[in-house]
Amino acid sequence: MSINRRSVLLGASAGLLAAPFIRPGAARAAEFTYKLANNQPMEHPSNVRGGEAVKAILEETGGRMDIQIFPSNQLGADTDVLSQLRAGGVEFFLLSPLILSTLVPNASINGIGFAFPDYDAVWKAMDGELGAYARGQIENAGLVVMDKIWDNGFRQITSSTRPIVTPADLEGFKIRVPVSPLWTSMFTAFGSAPTSINFAEVYPALQTGVVDGQENPLAIIKVAKMWEVQKYISLTNHMWDGFWMLGNRRAWAALPEDIQEVVAKHFNAAAENQRADIMALNASLRSELEGQGFAINEVDPAPFEAKLREAGFYAEWKKTYGEEAWAKLEGAVGRELA
Template identity: 30%
Template sequence: MILKKLCRASKRSIMGIMALAAVSSMVISGCGSNKGTVSETSTQAQPQSAAAENNEGSAQEQKVMKLAATLMPDTSPIKCLTDMSVKLKDETQGAVDIQIFPASQLGGQRDFVEGVSMGTVEMCIVGVGALESFEPRFSIYGMPFLFEDNDHLYKFYDSDINQKILQDFCDQKGMRVIGLFNEGFRTVWTKEKPVESLADFKGLKLRVPEVPIFVDMFTTLGCNATPLPAGDVYTALQTGMIEGVELPVSSIVGGKINEVVKYETVTNHVSGAMVVLINEGYYQSLTGEQQQMLLAAVKEASDADRANMVTDTEKYEKVIAESGIQQIIPSEEMMAQFREAMNGVSEKYFKDVIDQETIDQIRAMAE
């Protein structure tokens, strides 16, 4: 009789352990269990995971997040995100505190993405090209001459094509894109000699981001393409390590690079798409209400960045003119040669990543 009671007690214990294990497996679930939209356009609350529900009772626990960036403090994305952090901390009564670290204080973009992946950095804002090694489809953003202007880029941000990429990235890599920003289209800046034809690229020591497609783009043009972190550009130009750089005007003025270059060739070869990433495990540790407030705050900051793109560009162009930089508008012939030279790069990077039908759909968004 005693033996039967012990057996029944053991069975109850085992069943209890199995139930606890089932609950635990729900708590640690991440992107794969959350199929909500991950774009900056979503202001509705994401479906709460078990982790978030389990954390409702500790809503007053302070969440301190580092947001790393290479951008300078006076660039639009950083100003908008800084305003956002102040407002969000106030609205949550100090429960959510996002601390912004601009100007490469915490390293380069590759460091940031790896940090968010491992959870050593909670958040970052990086150029989309920095994500290509994690998800090849992000290289679409860096396809030369794919996007005609900022409005075209914003339509792609909100498209089903992009939303699918973002959701798959979250599910597979444990990093959630919660905002899409715009640094502006990239142009070519040189220190000594102007780039007025395709031949002028030959032998030019040009700094490019630490992203393979950028290296190949300008190597194809005959440049000595030199990958460097953004924080090293000013000194590298001063010392002669590089002779030029390709960056949007916001980064030129923000990094005071206008002090050490003399020429701008307006190529607008690649968009300046940037993403705000958060570690998915950390995101799931927020309460449902905190998640909703964070998404809404980043959406507001992104909208402000879009508005700033118009007024800030005018301001930056004035600074460039006052710096005495000579602006070169390429001829139609040069741009045609430029586009043709990039076709080989596009073929190399995109033939196995994106089909022609999808490319045509993206181009059609400009209409």
């Protein structure tokens, strides 16, 4: 490739931003024009459903509220946009709680390795007490957060060198991880060599061999065309990750109550629809990715969880999060982790 994948994604997304379902035109100038940033490519369900939501918000508010979507890290890397959100340069941001943990440490508790066995356990936790706890932590940090978390999915490991079948396969493995202490801690416990890289730079890092592999949900692996720079997918399901819809507190307070209600209603409905989209997408992605040349293998999670326990990973994070948060996590998954 003569240009890197990031340039392709950004260029394509910039051209598509004018599409009606992403930024619908208003008959008159909007009273409020806000930005919504995220790191997903345009075709990801988050932007499809987000586009539907902002269109519905524009229509239901009679053109008073116009939200413009900026996908694919167009406004900067995740950590940069989080700073913009806090300063008011961006009004809404769809962000992983694990990356949000750089500001709100306990927001990342949903990402504890191998905690959730399936989606039933995830939604019971995140629509229940654990999610309410996380939202309280986020609000205490000065941000607004919607009630429903969006789905990023269970994360899988890809590699250019070898399939990951046992914990031993991760020893010395150069893996890209997001900018989050939890990820670094988990892969360090496996004896890997984790490197924190913002998502916008993942493709070139894999392409140039800076790292041997990365980990992401299947939907992200697909839309980022990881098969161009990776050979293997190991279905580790090592952590579940989502996206909180975050808002700048001052910008939110500036909205009349009736517009706040419309925005919250449609963003939360979009989250529910996006979850269903990801579920349906996951059902078909395995064969599609195999068709692109990926070798895919199943993984027994038990030895990986045992390795983390032996390395003191769970005990360390129980201490970090505190008894209250850890009790809510174990209550949600129905078993003791540490």
